[in-house]
Amino acid sequence: MGQEEKxxxxxxxxxxxxxxxxxxxxxxxxxxxxxxEKFAEVFDFAVKKLGxxxxxxxxxxxxxxxxxFIYHLDxxxxxxxxxxxxxxxxxxxxxxxxxxxxxxxxxxxxxVDLLGAKVEGLLPGYRYxxxxxxxxxxxxxxxxxxxxxxxx
Amino acid sequence: MAERDKFKIPVGPQHPxxxxxxxFSVALRGEEITGIDxxxxxxxxxxxxxxxxxxxxxxxxLIERICGICSHSHSTCFIQGVEEIAxxxxxKRALYIRTLVGELERIHSHLLWxxxxxxxxxxxxxxxxxxxxxxxVMDVLALLTGNRVNYGINTIGGVRRDITREQMKExxxxxxxxxxxxxxxxxxxxxxTTIIKRLSxxxxxxxxxxxxxCVVGPTARASGVxxxxxxxxxxxxYSEISFNVITDNHNDVYGRTVVRLKELMESYKIxxxxxEKLPEGPVSVKVPRKIPAGEVVSRYEAPRGEDLHYIKxxxxxxxxxxxxxxxxxxxxxxxxxxxKNRLLADLPIVVAAIDPxxxxxxxxxxxxxxxxxxxxxxxxxxxxxxxxxWYRKRGLDFSKLx
Numbered sequence: 001m002g003q004e005e006k007x008x009x010x011x012x013x014x015x016x017x018x019x020x021x022x023x024x025x026x027x028x029x030x031x032x033x034x035x036x037e038k039f040a041e042v043f044d045f046a047v048k049k050l051g052x053x054x055x056x057x058x059x060x061x062x063x064x065x066x067x068x069f070i071y072h073l074d075x076x077x078x079x080x081x082x083x084x085x086x087x088x089x090x091x092x093x094x095x096x097x098x099x100x101x102x103x104x105x106x107x108x109x110x111x112v113d114l115l116g117a118k119v120e121g122l123l124p125g126y127r128y129x130x131x132x133x134x135x136x137x138x139x140x141x142x143x144x145x146x147x148x149x150x151x152x
Numbered sequence: 153m154a155e156r157d158k159f160k161i162p163v164g165p166q167h168p169x170x171x172x173x174x175x176f177s178v179a180l181r182g183e184e185i186t187g188i189d190x191x192x193x194x195x196x197x198x199x200x201x202x203x204x205x206x207x208x209x210x211x212x213x214l215i216e217r218i219c220g221i222c223s224h225s226h227s228t229c230f231i232q233g234v235e236e237i238a239x240x241x242x243x244k245r246a247l248y249i250r251t252l253v254g255e256l257e258r259i260h261s262h263l264l265w266x267x268x269x270x271x272x273x274x275x276x277x278x279x280x281x282x283x284x285x286x287x288x289v290m291d292v293l294a295l296l297t298g299n300r301v302n303y304g305i306n307t308i309g310g311v312r313r314d315i316t317r318e319q320m321k322e323x324x325x326x327x328x329x330x331x332x333x334x335x336x337x338x339x340x341x342x343x344x345t346t347i348i349k350r351l352s353x354x355x356x357x358x359x360x361x362x363x364x365x366c367v368v369g370p371t372a373r374a375s376g377v378x379x380x381x382x383x384x385x386x387x388x389x390y391s392e393i394s395f396n397v398i399t400d401n402h403n404d405v406y407g408r409t410v411v412r413l414k415e416l417m418e419s420y421k422i423x424x425x426x427x428e429k430l431p432e433g434p435v436s437v438k439v440p441r442k443i444p445a446g447e448v449v450s451r452y453e454a455p456r457g458e459d460l461h462y463i464k465x466x467x468x469x470x471x472x473x474x475x476x477x478x479x480x481x482x483x484x485x486x487x488x489x490x491x492k493n494r495l496l497a498d499l500p501i502v503v504a505a506i507d508p509x510x511x512x513x514x515x516x517x518x519x520x521x522x523x524x525x526x527x528x529x530x531x532x533x534x535x536x537x538x539x540x541x542w543y544r545k546r547g548l549d550f551s552k553l554x
Contacts, residue, residue, distance in 0.1 A: 028385055029449060054366045057477035059462045070462065072449060072477075078384030080449055103366045103485040106192070107477075129193035140201050147198070 310436025369457020
C-alpha cells in the first residue's frame with residue numbers, strides 16, 4: 001500500500017463520512033472535501049495524527065454562491081494534502097488556524113481582503129494585501145468584481 | 153517596563169536598507185528590539201485576478217514577471233501545472249533545458265544574495281567580487297535564452313529554444329570558472345573572522361521554530377529542516393539527477409550563508425549532469441489552446457524556497473483561478489521572531505538573510521506615466537502611441553498596427 005493509500009485509510013478509520021470525499025489525484029497529491037461543520041476535527045486530525053505539520057498556503061475560490069477554501073498541507077516528505085471546505089457567501093465564516101500555524105495569519109488576511117471571508121479568532125493587525133483606503137465591501141477576487149480601469 | 157521607555161520607529165516602506173517596499177514598525181528599548189510588526193502589500197499588482205482574464209499562454213508571460221530574479225521559477229511552476237491538467241507529455245529534452253535554466257537562475261540569485269549580504273554588513277568588497285562573478289552566469293543565460301532576466305525560454309508543452317553543442321561548451325566553461333570562485337567564497341566564509349563574527353548568532357531560528365513557522369528554502373535548511381522540493385516532489389528532470397540537499401545546524405544568518413554557498417556547488421554538479429545526459433529529440437509539443445477542466449497544485453524549489461501555484465481550469469482557454477504562494481510570504485512571519493530581543497543594527501542583515509522578494513510576495517506592478525512630473529496610470533492608447541513613437545524614432549513605422 002502506498003503512503004497515499006495509508007493516509008486515506010487513516011482518514012476513513014477516524015471519519016467514515018469521508019468515504020466518497022477523498023481523491024488521490026496522483027502520487028503525493030490527495031484532495032479531501034469536508035463540510036465546514038466537520039472541518040475543525042478533520043483538520044486537527046490531519047495535523048496532529050497524520051503528521052501534516054506544514055501549512056503551505058490557503059487558496060480561496062469564488063464558486064458562484066459559495067466560497068471554497070483549500071488548505072494545502074505537507075507532511076514534510078513531499079506528500080501534499082489539499083483539504084477543501086466551503087461556506088455560503090451570505091455567511092462566509094471560517095475559524096482561524098493560527099493556533100496551529102502562526103504563519104497562517106497572512107494567508108487568512110488575504111482571504112479577508114480579496115474574497116470577503118470572515119475569519120473568527122484572527123487577531124487584529126495590518127490588513128493584507130490591499131491598501132488602508134480600500135473601499136469596504138469590494139473583494140477583487142470575487143467573480144462579479146470588475147476593476148474600474150479594466151481596459152486601461 | 154514603563155510605557156515611556158518604549159520607542160517605536162518605522163523602517164520602510166521606503167528605506168535605504170530595503171531593496172523593495174515593505175514596512176516594519178519596530179518597538180525599541182534602547183537598541184534592543186522588543187516587538188516588530190510587518191506591513192506588506194505595497195507591491196500588490198492583482199496578477200491573480202489578471203490571470204483569470206487572460207489566456208494560458210498570456211498568463212505564462214505575465215507570471216514570469218511576478219519576480220525579476222526567480223522569473224523562470226514562476227513560469228515553470230505555472231506551466232508544469234497546466235501541462236499536468238492537460239495531460240501533456242513534455243519532451244525530455246525540454247525538461248532538461250528547463251532544469252538547466254532553473255539551476256542557472258539559482259546560481260545568479262545566490263550570487264546576488266551573497267553580494268547583498270556582504271553589503272548589509274559593510275563588506276562591500278564581497279559585493280563587488282560576487283556581482284562581477286555573477287556576470288558570468290548572466291552572460292550564459294543571455295547566450296541560451298537571449299535575456300538576462302525574464303528569459304522567455306518556457307512555453308506550454310516545452311521550451312522555445314534548443315541548445316547547441318557550442319552553447320553547451322560555453323556553459324561548461326562558465327561552470328568551471330564559477331566553481332573556482334565559489335570555492336574561494338567558501339574559504340572566505342570558513343576563515344574570514346569578520347564574516348563569521350558578524351553573522352554567527354544573528355537572526356537565530358531553531359529547528360523547532362523553523363517547523364512551527366513553516367519556513368522554506370535555504371532559511372529552513374539552515375535550521376536543519378531537510379526539505380527540498382527538487383528531491384521530495386521532483387519535477388522537470390530532477391528525478392534523473394543526483395544531488396545533495398544541503399542542510400546546516402547553525403540556525404542563524406551564518407548558516408544561511410553556508411547553505412547557499414554549498415547549494416551553488418550542487419548547482420554546478422547538477423548542470424554538468426544535465427549537459428552530459430541531455431537527451432536528443434524535439435523541444436516542444438503542440439498544445440491545444442483550451443485546457444480541460446481540472447485542478448492542480450504545482451511546486452517548484454525556487455532559489456528562495458518553495459514556490460507553489462494552485463491552478464483551476466474550466467475547459468476554456470483561460471484559467472478559472474490561479475493562486476501563487478511565493479517563498480517570501482512563507483518566511484516573512486519568522487523574521488519577526490528572529491529579531492525579537494535583538495539589536496536594531498541586526499535588522500538589515502536578518503531581513504536580507506531570508507533573501508526577501510516582495511514583488512513575488514505581493515504579486516504586484518507599478519505603472520507610471522511617461523511624464524515623471526505627473527505620474528499616473530498609462531492607458532492602453534497611451535502605451536500604444538508611446539511604443540509607435542519609440543520605434544518611429546528608430547526608423548520603424550508601426551503606426552498602422554492596432
